[in-house]
Amino acid sequence: MKETADLRFNPADYFTFVLDQEIRNDGMPGGYCGFALELAEQPDLERLQERLDLLVKRFPIASARITRQGKHYAWTPTSRRIELERHKCQGEDREQEPRRILLDIFNRQNTSPLTVHWIAAGIGGTLLLNWNHPLLDARGAKILLDFLAADNPEKFKETPPLIEAKLAQWSSWKKFRLFLKAKRHNSIANSVDSCLPTLVEQGSQALRLKVRRFSEEESRRIAVLAQEHTGLAGRTLYYLGCFIRAMEQAGPPAAKAGYCIPYAFNLRRQNAPTPVFGNHVGCLFARATRKQAQDRKSLFRHLLTQYQQTIREELDLAYLPLMWLGQWLSPAKYAGLLRKQHSGGELSTLWFSDIGDLSWGKKGFLGVPVTGMSHLCWMTLPPGLALLAGQLDSRLTLSYSYLHPAIDEDWLDTVIKLMDAELLESVEA
């Protein structure tokens, strides 16, 4: 393939594009995600710009635009340069001012697939990667940051979509069998009406962010408790279970029968520098009734059993043929299937992603120590709330993106407090 050729969406790119369209249809900027790194000092911004130029040269999709080609969509390269956008904190408040600028950037209407920002605050600042989800997934964003800071950028190469590679390994019969499994799985997920964090569904919305960063000691304790309750295989499930419990204790604004939290599983191998772009994810669900949420230990047991059953029955892979077939549906029709339950309500109690363990180690980002991180993402309304988890140098960070005024901030503060107590198994839990 020529470097400047169009690149057709893979099934997971289209999946995220459909949700991007849903968000835009509600007057919001779209399915944008943010990865913010707090740096102790200002990195060499000229070097960073050079690396952005190399990025577009090596991966023209980085500054491509979305075009429609018959029934399908593709990235069409524009060769447009990605300019590092520089911002400076003006006010005295070194804590809040970078956050305000970050949210201003994130809330603006946007058509670029990828923008990169440096928000200077004192001697350090925040580096923000803001990207449109059909372009790449969160694991890809980490790889992109590694590319920008790498000593040896030549090792980063584009490779074909992992979903299509996996599908190509299977016979038509196996694809069909998995498709039926996924359909059955969806029907079960759709049968329990999901509690939602908001009743409000109208009017103009802004994205806001609350970040909870745990100390090393707290993070260690959370890891020990996660292993105790959900085993070596289930740290993500521990976060999900704790959130379900927190929401149940706070009282869900739209109280229905249970909770359904979709989460991604990534087909990329751990630590792999490729593929850089594209989405390579499938979808899993953590589901529990409100009754199951009431007993802490049995909730974790339930979530772990559900997860093991999912893997045992290959339901983690069953979503791939479903997404492959979804490519032939219009965005509106596909979105309806993805979002709506049998009752007509919204399937997802909230959006969730566990970005996993990250570290820029001794080298830092372009030689500068990384002192903190946060993540952001737009989501549909409802649910209007997304929880993004990640660990930086063994310190757990939970980033809550939410829509204002749809989500009641006092209610969210209560949930966050209860979530802390659940994670740490302290008295309130």
Added chain:
Amino acid sequence: MKKKLKNFIFTELIYHEDPASFGEDANLLEAGLDSMGIMRLIMFAEKEFGVTLPDTEIEPDNVQSLNALEKWIRHAGQAQ
């Protein structure tokens, strides 16, 4: 057995520049085997070697290396 396990791990779960050089006692958890990967590895082993690996035994000592994995799987097979 170790060859099949190694092949699955480095084809599906963890990227390594030179899997051949990855020792049988080298630490898989430090190499990037995460929670989801562990579960997929267990399901692969159960299917491939016809054993049931008890949930209560899913602990670091049993999954931290290829040798530990093989020992665990053989032990589980003998107990059944």
